[in-house]
Amino acid sequence: MDAENSDDVGDQFAGYLPRVVDAEIERLLRLVPTVVLEGPRGCGKTTSARQFAASEVSLDEVPNARRSALVEPGSILDGDTPRLIDEWQLAPGIWNAVRRASDVRRAAGQFILTGSASPADDITRHSGAGRIGRVRLRPMSLFESGLSDGAVSMKKILDGSAPRAQTTTRTLSEIAEWTVRGGFPQTLGMPADDAQHFLGLYLEEISRVDLARVDGIARDPVRVSRLLQSLARNISTRAALRTLARDTDGADLDPKTVTSYLSALERVFVVEDVPAWSPRMRSRVALRSAPVRQLADPALACAVLRAGPERLLDDLEAFGLLFESLALRDLRVYAEPLRGRIGHYRDETGLEADAIVELSDGAWAAFEVKLGGEQAIEHAATSLTKLAERVAHTVRNRLQALAVITATGGYAYQRPDGVSVIPITALGP
Template identity: 40%
Template sequence: MDTVAVLGRAYRSRVIDMALLRALSAAGAVVVEGARASGKTMTTLHAANSYTFIDDADVQRTLEIAPRSVLEGDAPRLLDEWQVNPELWNLVRRAVDATAEPGRFILTGSAIPADDITRHTGAGRFIRLRQRTMTWSEKLDGAACQVSIARLFEGERPATDMKASIELDEVIENILRPGFPAMTALGLEQSADRLRAYIDDVARTDIRRLADVRHEPDVIKQLIAALARSIASEVTNRTLAADVRAVAPTIDVETISGYIKLLQRLFIVEPQQPWAPKLRSRARLRVSPKLHLVDASLAAAALGAGPGQLRSDLETLGMLFESAVIHDLMVFASAIGGEVRHYRDSNGKEIDAIVTLTDGRWGAVEVKLGGAQMLAGIKSLRDVIDQIDTDAVGEPTFRLVVTGTGPVLIADDGTVIAPLSALAP
């Protein structure tokens, strides 16, 4: 559909577009989920031939009188924010069951309703897609993006480009520029204000739509800040609880765990699950997920970190940069049906990201903020891969060191080095 006619804005292509079209050709209904303001409505409206906004007051009144009427329209029909009226799930399921035609409906949702609504009624009928915030390649409109994750899996390697390197200040600016589409054109101070307002809305309103939260919004905001301080790490709920006790002295670990689950249902928090290959050594694998916020810029806003603070605090900058890399890899991997996990063992050896495909292929990715650290990244990958039983899981299809400020290079051992600004789907 013409997004200008409906929403007054021209559509900017997203990485998820092709995955959405594939899903519509394979299933009767596609569910596109993601955090509020991540661009779901624009993306799905662009792919739809008719639509209705379920959170519109007139539509709500129609649902009370003639609920099936909202399903009427040219396919694919978009039902935006379907979770506002969860009974729609079964109506869509029955409509899909009534015909073998694929691509009947697109449902979008910015929160996961209670599991019992969808657990047993969508198998074979619905495909779920996750829409995350914009990647660097999307924010930069693909400029200079020459290292394709999909092509790395096909064995292609990029040409050397010593001019691909960017300055540290540009890395900081790209981290602080939000991936929420409506905020990308704002200045850094304006976007920081919007991001803090976004966090406030999550704490005051969004999370309370899912559950009866007994603590004040400041407690949720403190938890989001605590998650930001430990972003891209295997932080424990006990550690988070200790941080949150600054504003809620009696809060316990179980409550923290419950709040994190609610933030996950809002897609504000995303876990990066561990990878568990067979090892040649006697090391034990760590099985805790790493936790990321929906966008590195949101984490920076939660910490009150602007360009000056990040320039003088490279440790925090490095954590935010790693989270930005993982975010983009998750978007690129999802486009080819893959996942992004992490590896860490009891000897302290780790790989920041393992990109896995359904056919068993995998790639190993190390993240280094500075281009000068690329040799350390190459060695780190080599040391860890040497102890993985590649007879069982196969050799990695590629090894990649993602930097903030480095060039595009191929090391003598075949490892690809590239800045995040050069990565593409």
């Protein structure tokens, strides 16, 4: 390690909770010169990167390093490899400096760049193809935080395996507590009310500081706060831009302005909507293309709404939408190392699936998310089987699984109709 790093850096790794993407980071470091690790501020990117780095420099914490990088980006590249450059987007010229160094050195595993904001497109217009691999880190899943035993593997689900597992039965009160606390490493050991206060400050800082760093545009923090409130109220729904605009600043706000704000929030990885999925059907049934609104973690929505565990238990409809957001967060984490994409399905008849996980080879699985209850599970299973029938004539019909993810229950099993029921505390990578 070089002089910028603590002499007792090894102590930082004590108690490190492994992340699902660790294996992908290690793999990419064997394949390409530079790995870019992206995700929301505070989700653990730097800690994860340090598991693989031999030297590091932080542009967020070392002012001299940032000034040097702004003047001469290549000046901070020297050091034992892999060389970690933390919050690289604060000196955007680093992108091209790293790209050139990768060409000169012609070796894998040279640099790890971490960033909590995606810079403007013109900064990365010079391609990193063949030189750079990207990994998305998100707030921790229940499996990563030790709250799911991972007995039902996402990989095996997408291989077509039927789940058979017994896990610890959890109460709705426990699930509500986890939903409010969230998956940010700093909040894992906090009481729910402390976690909410922490995340409220977190969002305030993003609204006032981080968004301006994305593209140099000063945005009204009050409007950002109102937009976040609207997104929180409309979590796991297909709220239109017009709805978000009305909630944010009255009926006169231009939806294009909302689009600009949403784009900035996406670039700091706070907003991660679920796009519509198309099975390339031969049927003439029209598909709905509106995205489902999601934040990076349901706890962010809870913080904005000031909704603690008790409020969730008093409003099961709202709790169900937030639990869906929790499940989507975890599905994304488990799909990342498989290079899987997440979408949602809804057609003009109202038939829908909360999540579709699709791999690059066309294999896919459809999921509905329910808090629990036999009637809710039955309804979800019926929708999933109808979906399977409707896409039977698709060009790429590689359906591997239909599953209902539930909050409670101690068993994962497959019903006679082929639909699996999986407690979220059994789900893993």
